[in-house]
Amino acid sequence: MATSKDYGLGEFDFARGWFMIGPASDASRTPAPIRYFGRDLVLYRGESGTAYVVDAYCPHMGAHLAKNTTSYIVRDGEHVEGEAIRCPFHGWRYGPDGACNHIPYSDFIPKAAKLRTYPVIERAGILWVWHDPEGLEPDVELPDFGGHYGQPGWVEWKIDYMGDLNSHGIEIVDNMADFGHFIPIHGATDWQYFANEFIGPHLHQYYSAGHRTLTANPEDFLVLDTWYEGPGFLQSAMAGAFDSFIMIANTPVEDGVTRSWHALMVKVHDGSRETTDEDRAMALAYQEGSRLAFAQDVEIWANKRECINPLAIPNDGPYAKVRLWYRQFYNPRNKAPEIQGRVNGLHVTLDKRPGQKVA
Ligand code: FES
Ligand SMILES: [Fe+2]
Numbered sequence: 001m002a003t004s005k006d007y008g009l010g011e012f013d014f015a016r017g018w019f020m021i022g023p024a025s026d027a028s029r030t031p032a033p034i035r036y037f038g039r040d041l042v043l044y045r046g047e048s049g050t051a052y053v054v055d056a057y058c059p060h061m062g063a064h065l066a067k068n069t070t071s072y073i074v075r076d077g078e079h080v081e082g083e084a085i086r087c088p089f090h091g092w093r094y095g096p097d098g099a100c101n102h103i104p105y106s107d108f109i110p111k112a113a114k115l116r117t118y119p120v121i122e123r124a125g126i127l128w129v130w131h132d133p134e135g136l137e138p139d140v141e142l143p144d145f146g147g148h149y150g151q152p153g154w155v156e157w158k159i160d161y162m163g164d165l166n167s168h169g170i171e172i173v174d175n176m177a178d179f180g181h182f183i184p185i186h187g188a189t190d191w192q193y194f195a196n197e198f199i200g201p202h203l204h205q206y207y208s209a210g211h212r213t214l215t216a217n218p219e220d221f222l223v224l225d226t227w228y229e230g231p232g233f234l235q236s237a238m239a240g241a242f243d244s245f246i247m248i249a250n251t252p253v254e255d256g257v258t259r260s261w262h263a264l265m266v267k268v269h270d271g272s273r274e275t276t277d278e279d280r281a282m283a284l285a286y287q288e289g290s291r292l293a294f295a296q297d298v299e300i301w302a303n304k305r306e307c308i309n310p311l312a313i314p315n316d317g318p319y320a321k322v323r324l325w326y327r328q329f330y331n332p333r334n335k336a337p338e339i340q341g342r343v344n345g346l347h348v349t350l351d352k353r354p355g356q357k358v359a
Contacts, residue, residue: 001166001256002306007323009170010330012133013255014038017230017329018142020249020261021127023159027051029080031066037131038254041118042066046083052096053118053129054085059100060113063089124149124247125156126263134332140201143229146237146245152271155283157247157263160291165258167301169231172250172258173326174310175297176205176228177317179349185296187212192221195348196318198325200340203228208353216241231329243267246290256306260298264290318347 004013014037021036021043031044033056040056042065056064068074071088078086084101086093092113093102100113119130119138124145130138148154165172175181177196182188190210197204207224215222226236226246236246247263264287268279310319321343328339 001254002168002308003255004168004330006256006306007168007170007308010327010335011332012330014131014133014252015169015231015326015329016132016134016333017130017232018121018128018138018140019131019232019251021053021129021251024051024122024125024127027122027127031079031085033064033066036129036251036253036259038252040064042085043127044080044085046080046096048083050083050096051120051122051127052083052085053120054094054098055116058087058089058092059115060087060090060092063087065094065115126159126247126249136333139333140230143235145235145247148245148265148267153269153275154265154267155275155280157265157287158284160262160287162260162262162291162294162298163302164253165260165298165301166256167258167304168256168306169250169252169258170323170326171301171304171307172260172297173203173228173231173322174307174319176203176226176234177319177322177349179315179317181297181300182207182209185300186293188222190221191350192353193348194317194350195346196321197346198321198340198343200344201230201328201336203322203325231326242286244286244290248294262291262294263287315349317349321347 021034027043027045029045031042034041034043041053042056043053045051056066058065065085065087068088073079073086073088073091081093083096084093091104092100094115095101098115098117100109103109121128121142123142128142149156179194188209188211192208193206195206204225204227208221211222224236224238226234228234232251233247233249238244244264244266249261251259253259266283266286268275268283312319324339325343328336
């Protein structure tokens with residue numbers, strides 16, 4: 001297992017960005033222990049239904065806020081009150097801003113009685129957390145995933161948990177530049193175009209090739225725009241027999257251990273009729289096909305050793321640029337523009353489109 005420092009990513013061990021921490025169904029009125037970014041955290045829902053993530057250990061004497069079933073605080077249903085969470089040990093209560101706002105046996109509340117809190121957004125059936133080593137508010141918006149989730153004609157995705165991989169997130173993001181794996185791993189044929197575009201915190205992959213099984217006719221091309229908005233999740237819009245939208249999330253559990261999920265939603269009709277059980281079954285089958293394709297990448301990652309420096313050849317995609325782009329999230333915010341300036345632009349690995357010279 002190689003760490004962020006081993007890859008020379010920057011000052012921080014964990015990146016700045018929005019990260020998936022689980023499906024929305026993971027959050028409930030019962031506080032749950034979770035672990036990401038090498039930290040023990042607690043996830044709970046307040047009475048309003050809003051989800052919160054806070055550090056797990058109480059500043060008073062270090063009790064775990066969620067790992068308890070026997071305290072009378074828990075048994076008496078006082079664990080979550082309104083939007084606040086109460087520690088099972090001595091009953092100190094912390095509001096959604098993290099500040100202690102009640103101590104059952106004291107009017108005096110020390111200022112240091114404050115939990116670290118993390119911004120949470122629930123979107124597209126998923127819980128997203130803003131992680132920032134500098135402790136600042138988000139400087140990028142969480143996207144709306146094409147705006148398709150919950151829209152008429154679209155079947156919502158289910159969340160496929162892909163495993164906890166002994167691979168650093170950089171090895172997963174490398175995939176964006178990985179021209180050479182599409183034929184052996186994903187069954188691509190007849191390359192037309194492969195390029196990457198670096199736009200500040202965004203990284204695109206433009207792809208056009210035939211495919212062994214995914215195209216309706218052998219002479220058709222699969223045309224994909226796949227992109228990262230920050231280090232933690234990939235989106236891909238695919239036009240084909242059905243329009244679909246893929247999300248792949250990678251969240252560090254420890255430095256060098258990555259939890260991975262996959263999800264796909266499908267447009268099954270234009271919204272002018274009801275969605276049927278057949279539509280849903282078809283959409284799930286479509287998602288399963290995509291999951292199996294991604295599982296082919298995952299099988300590689302789950303078993304490979306770390307690759308600190310790719311033995312890259314000229315016809316490989318721009319791994320070095322992808323890794324430089326990725327470093328902006330492991331360094332202070334004010335260093336990001338300098339890194340972006342070095343990497344911004346279009347890198348064409350292959351262009352065999354009619355009328356184009358071969359790259
Ligand atoms: S350890 Fe949490 S209230 Fe004392
Ligand atoms: Fe892949």
